Amino acid sequence: MNQSLHLPETVAGIRVPDSVMARAATQLVRDTEDDLLYNHSRRVYFWGALTGKRRSLKYDPELLYMGAMFHDMGLTGAYASKDLRFEVDGANAARDFLKSYGVPERDIEDVWTSIALHTTPGVPKHMRATIALVTAGVEMDVLGLAYDEFTPEQREHVCAHHPREHNFKEAVIDHFAEGTIRKPQTTFGNVKADVLALKDPNYRRMNFCSIILASPWSH
Template sequence: MTSGLPTRTVAGVTIPNTTLITAALDYARQHSTDYTYNHIVRSLLLGTVISDKIPALLNRDREAHAVAAVLHDLGFPIGHPPHSKILSSDKRFEVDGANAARAFLKREAAGDDSDKWDKHRLQLVWDAIALHTTGSIVFEKEPEVQATSYGIWADFQGPDSGIGRPVDEYPRLGLMKGLKENMLHICKAKPQTTYDNTVGEWGDRYLGKDEYDRAPNLTQNLLETCGLDDKELG
């Protein structure tokens, strides 16, 4: 899983080249806008470059890392066809994406290769996607999970001119504007999934209180109104 895989070079970066990764790219392309698709490819490329410089991540499962990076934004609502089976009405977008990736793997890795995708590998991909926005947790996880987030975070935080060929060959195409549109859509469409995570910060900043207000739903407010008296609160 960490060696012996066929490879190919994309934008100057050597990545694994398996039938499953190709299928994941095709699946992501079907469910992504142009800017999202370019972002997920850059995330794989940058995650590979960064992780190959970190000794603790060198022996990662490179196929699991690639699949997780490629499928990590399946939960984005903008760009999906109508009535998409990927999107739920009651789950965080990261969980929608993680669930969709796990279903994809169970479907595509069936048959002769099913033994290669055991419960552990499935969980690695699920965790990498579900946790990719939670930096305080994700970088304490397994190498495959860390590698996925290193690439995603680098793509958002790195300057356009400093990343080189991945951006030259897979341009950003208004990624940050698209990210904002996705986050605000989620805040309005299923706000209950945004109160305890970073998505809600977008609603706080860009939506009026008549459109979005997570203040009454923050964990502290909920605890303070669940029957605790002044003595318990100190």
Template sequence: MIPSTTASAAALELASAYQSPSLQSHSHRVFIWAAAYAREHDIAYDAELLFVAAMLHDIGLVPEFDNHTLSFEEAAGHIARVFATGAGWPAARRDRLAEVIVRHMWPEVDATTDPEGHLISRAAALDIAGKNPDDFTPAFRAEVLAKHPRLNLVEEFLTCFKSQATRKPTSSAARAINSNLDSRMLTNPLDAN
């Protein structure tokens, strides 16, 4: 299911080198949820762009890339742009990658104007906050979770977001914490599988 491109392999390698097992597993699930949702709803998307965005969308949370002023998704967008430059992507494609990553924290992203942003946003909302779990059958959810378990994602993610919120009170992480992200994560139906 992973696109067989050099950039996809490199994104996986980069994410594996810096992300914890919980964040790495989350990134894989985000790609799987996004691609499966696209298939079910006939949303055309760029598989390589989607995969690279899924692998790098939370890279701004890891200590090595945690920017002291930018929100984690903006920092991740910049990291992804640098990554894509090294991968030889043209400027417009690098910009799209960064855009998709930044938009994953938007409440809604229009599928007709930004399919990859829509898919990553929707998949991350499912995986983190349990939004729209009925997009997939219980059997499919169980299969994905068996292959890519949640591990200690809730504890780790909330720790990262609370730290971001304290240090960057106007960030998307702060808005999420202030809108009861912790209770949504603690009651995520994915953890009931």
């Protein structure tokens, strides 16, 4: 999709990063992801940034933008590995991209972690702002967490610029399934086990306790 980007500079009072790196990331994601994932990723940035603003958190908008834009790249054919969690594939894609722009290692680590942990509830909120806010944005857009903490005007403005498809709930589950169905072992211990349990009749969950009890240890 080599569509030219004519996007508003500010949405719901949140400015979109406009550096050379941010513009390149936007174009890369736009060319790689379908409309559903692209619009979802943009919304994640705005929800995350609005959350940071509401909580008076100090965060780097550009790093938050990188985490939001790359967080689902591991679901695409271009970046999916054969054996890693899709979250790690997206994190690795972001790391390689950021390294090519000379971003400091500490910042790269924060973006990598924000993507790798974005489907791990209860942990990112205790970490640095980039990590916490990417997950907050994902949880708002996918799960509706903290929905009422955003004003109706904020929700309407973000979704006017980056619409939720009428079947987004079902469609995003389908995207998760497509990104994991060929590597079901990557669902162990994470929420994608629920996705394949719903979408793949041949899927069998691995059980943590069974693995412990079947280990080679004698006791």
